[in-house]
Amino acid sequence: MLGALSKRRRSFVSGRDLVHQGQSEQVAYILMSGWACSYKITQDGERQIVDFHVPGDFLGLRSMLLHTSDHSIEPVTDIEVREVLLPDLMDAFGDAPRLALAILWAASRDEAVVVEHLVDVGRRDAAERMAHFLLELGARLRLVGMGSEAGYACPLTQYLLADALGLSAVHANRVLRKLREADLVTFRDGFVRFGNYERMTEFAQFDPTYLDQEGPLLA
Amino acid sequence: MLGALSKRRRSFVSGRDLVHQGQSEQVAYILMSGWACSYKITQDGERQIVDFHVPGDFLGLRSMLLHTSDHSIEPVTDIEVREVLLPDLMDAFGDAPRLALAILWAASRDEAVVVEHLVDVGRRDAAERMAHFLLELGARLRLVGMGSEAGYACPLTQYLLADALGLSAVHANRVLRKLREADLVTFRDGFVRFGNYERMTEFAQFDPTYLDQEGPLLA
DNA sequence: CGCCTAGTTGAGGTAAGTCAATTCACGTGG
């Protein structure tokens, strides 16, 4: 369904922004392979990572629609994307109103992820927060066949996790140790392995409903 | 433009949920008067307020699109709304593709607000966070003619602010005192008054770009 | 009058931050 929207394939190397805070180009991407992250930088140079993106995710929809992008997007690994241009999106809306609903659903799901992230940072302590976040990533990866209840391949560093969770890298490390010692998760060598998935979801109070695994409503 | 979408007017009294976490009704609202807030409750009963809503805001778009609502919405004061039903929205998309773009823009702006809120909670200390948040509310109210650089009428309690900012009510109180003593803002008797707007924006590192005051792009 | 909610302040505890040193894996160039 989304294939028709996208003409050009592109590649980006790790670390070089695809979208830059303040830019006003009207382009978005569908992530085909690799991981990316969207983030904001505050004026005193601190970084808050808003979300990580995995294959299948729509990137930069918000930047495309607002006059100037409120955030940056950076590949975490080398990535491949398909480019989506605003005029093409508009044309597609005219041809297929249901597509508009599907895009709106995707945007809503994105927002639901950010909202849950806000709950993480606002109302869970560091250990629950980390556990919840690793479970969410796992659940999202499972939807695209890249993970299981056993775990998943994860190219993130502890620094990236810390910047996502509003923690210092040092504390992120300590928390990961505690979770490892409690045999809940092991984060090591590019893999996340769950010790006991059930205890883990209980510990993190993880309820994946907000990920809306069923796809857009076809009203 | 949005008027055609909405048939029924309704009123709700303060404190009684319009939308309930877990519900699956497909209805959204446009807020005509009063304030509301959207929030999530964690399993151990803590509340994170995700956003406050002021007249002109679209409420519950996300609940309408996801199969089951990930959050609740509660009036902070008595409110008046117009009801928007999903089938009506779909019909309107067929008639006017640009409307789809406008709704998508509104959703993106909402998400931008939540993202900035995440930056507040993840990367700013309590005082900056409070200052930033009060400035954002002011900027949004000014867009609908309900505030100025001098300040605005604000029906929130310190408890509500605390639950929005991920603070305890006690600490919210202390922070408000500090801001008052620094002559930056006074939060009292239902009014927010800015002491020195320029110093305030500087202190809070407030850059309103993300609020995208110009409205949807008409591609 | 008495209760309830909102706000205020103090004292003391704790989760998480900062600074700093160390290890390890890796790549690169002399």
Place this chain on the structure above:
DNA sequence: CCACGTGAATTGACTTACCTCAACTAGGCG
């Protein structure tokens, strides 16, 4: 082939921002 530099992870010692508990005030309303 080894010396070196660099980024990631690890751990310890100390500091601090924020929390919790608790007591008290002030206004609104039955």
